[in-house]
Amino acid sequence: RLARGRNMSSSSPSPSPSSPSSSSSIANHVIDHKDTNSSSTPATLPSSSSSSSASSSSPSSSSSDPYNNNNSNNKRASVEFSHATLELRFSCYQLMNLAYFGKCNAQVYVLMKDVHSNKYNEIGKTEIISSSDCPQFLTPIRIQYDFTRSQQLKISVVNACKPGGVLSEQDLIGDVLCTVPEIARFMAITRQIKHIAYKEPGVLRVIAEEIQQQDDSGRMTVTFTGSNLDKKDFFGKSDPYFLLSRLQHDSTFSPIYKSEVIKRTLDPHWRPFSMDLQTICNGDYTRPIKFECLDWNISGKPSFIGEATFNFHELQSNITFPLLNSSLSLKKSSYTNSGTITSLTEMSRDLRYTFLDYLRGGCSISLLVGIDFTNAWDAAVHDDDKDNNNSISSSGGGGGVTDGKHTDTNNNTNETIQALRSVCQILNEYDDDKKISLFGIGMRQLDDRKASSSGVGDDGVIPLGEGMLSEVVGVDGVVKAYRDATKNWRPAPIVKLSPLIRHVNEICSSVSVSQDRQHYFILLVVVTGEVHDMDSAINEIVKASRLPLSIVLVGVGSRDFSAERVLDADDTRLRSSDGSGEVQERDNVQFVQYLSEKYETAASNEDLLAEDTLKEIPAQLIGWMAKRKIIPGKKQTV
DSSP states (O other), X not given: OOOTTOOTTSOOOOOOOOOOOOXXXXXXXXXXXXXXXXXXSOOOOOOOOOOOOOXXXXXXXXXXXXXXXXXXXXXXXXXXXXXXXXXXXXXXXXXXXXXXXXXXXXXXXXXXXXXXXXXXXXXXXOOOBOXXXXXXXXXXXXXXXXXXXXXXXXXXXXXXXXXXXXXXXXXXXXXXXXXXXXXXXXSEEEEEOBBTTBSOOOEEEEEEEEEOOTTTSOEEEEEEEEESOOOOOSSXXXXXXXXXXXXXXXXXEEEEEEOOOOOSOSSOBOOOEEEEHHHHTTTOTTSOEEEEEEEOOXXXXXXXXXXXXXXXXXXTTOOEEEOBOHHHHHHOTTOOOSOEEEEXXXXXXXXXXOHHHHHHTTOXXXXXXXXXXXXXXXXXXXXXXTXXXXXXXXXXOSSSTXXXXXXXXXXXXXXXXXXXXXXXXXXXXXXXXXXXXXXXXXXXXXXXXXXXXXXXXXXXXXXXXXXXXXEEEHHHHHHHHHHHHHHHEEEOSOBOSHHHHHHHHHXXXXXXXXXXXXXXXXXXXXXXXXXXXXXXXXXXXXXXXXXXXXXXXXXXXXXXXXXXXXXXXXXXXXXXXXXXXXXXXXXXXXXXXXXXXXXOOTTTHHHHHHHHHHTTHHHHHHXXXXXXXXXXXXXXXX
16 A cells, blocks of 8 residues: 555654744745646547547637646646546346246436435436346436545335335335445446345346547547449449447447538548547447448438448557448358448547546545644743643643633534545545544643654654554544544644645655556545645645655644735746745645534535535545556446
8 A cells, every 4th residue: 555664753854943934935835827837737648649630619628638737727627637427327136026926117217415414316227127136227317526525325126016106116126225426436236125124125236338538539530532432223333321329238229420411423522520539439449339320312211322330449540341241241141341431530639537537446445634733822821831731632721722612522523524524524435444544743742742752754744543654444533543642632832734745745656647546636634723844844735745745734723824825836936045946846835724613514514615615625635647648447336
């Protein structure tokens, strides 16, 4: 998972103390996008693009570039990458028969849990398949996948005793509970159907396909020409046109393009047409495409000339293929073909991969968490109090220790725990071993011993987990370790952010990321106090921008976080002050302030906070991989 040989005690030396950065000091680290050189712009993936002769009606594929650092595109690109449309298809096996006569009329209902009402709402249902205990449904259900939310699904399998009715009017065979991230990870799940009254009512399998957005996969321009087609008209030649169709999941072909008719010719040259790859194959480059050549008749009923089948890979290779008419081949022993078709294809395509492509291709995501235990109080209150050994959770005064940021009586949820749960529960869905590296900053021991005497380096980064990587298991492990720390540690007067980012940078640097070993890290930092080393923090963030790392900062409390907001370089780039003049390669930081008045609705606060904090991560992951020409690996399935 990570380089587990790393010793926590061998951390970097502590940086020299720095005073809080003023606004003018911070401004020295900021530059406009237009001042950056081209090397800092995330590169697009290599593609076989060429100039397109698409018609003027076709949209330009370059008008929407999610890797472009143009200020107006950044937030839009983040939303595009964190959302996707999934098409779900269902099949069942060994279904229990609830019908009085014959086998059941099986149907699947799909419901999604509403975070506001906490109720499941129907989003779609399949057709009814009669008299089968192993139905394979043809009707797909489309859902909107959102990386920033834990979308919970209930898939209900019923015996449709009232066709067209609602779920409550049908005989329930059983339910399957799952989440959209579960399905999105491998695009296929198999689950036992469960019902309180039945032991084994059956098995459900869900297959998902991501619907590619039109501009994500580019466009192609194709010109078809025919040669020596069969003559179909008694007087004259033929009036040929063609239909293009693609293979569907039900093994039928669905038309996607119809050409114009060219009158009285056996050697037609149809005009070029432009089409997005979603329409042609939806990203499946081996999906069969059928070419049917027909002869137009005034009666409206065409005459069949011949057909051929190929796929996208073959189509873009400028092939020549014969048209075959099976009925003629049965009648004439000397039959060879009904003419030939030649394709000329030009690609206008800058290949885009999605966040789901990388996840399905085996890209591992590791979550690291840092918790700031300080408060915006006067340090002298505690430094002068020689007898003050109060823990964070038990302190009764002094500069707002009980302001709700860390106070956690009777295991109630405070703002810090809410922030941790809402973000960690989403990201942990994508971590294979569910282990989270957890660190504390801005804290000191109750007996006021130096940090180094506890086996930890002098950089102020305190491991709150176990082992060399300071790991805990799952979200509950994070919350438990946090609660334990509030009992055994007390707040430090100031907090420094750079040691934590430096420490995480070293972890990321120790893992070799390549085409065959794809890994990405996300650092979540819950900040409560004022960061006192902004200059050093910016230097480390600039270094982190070249690593497979995204940093999410959540400010907890009502104080002014304007200084920390500068780190979220949506519209500007940060510049290092260490003398190198190094510029931030990409926007790799997202800052969100936890405002109780915004997130106070109990049913929706966690999902809303997660959406605000995580919406930029998919675009950041894709941009880093694209810059290094790393494409998704082979899709994994279960």
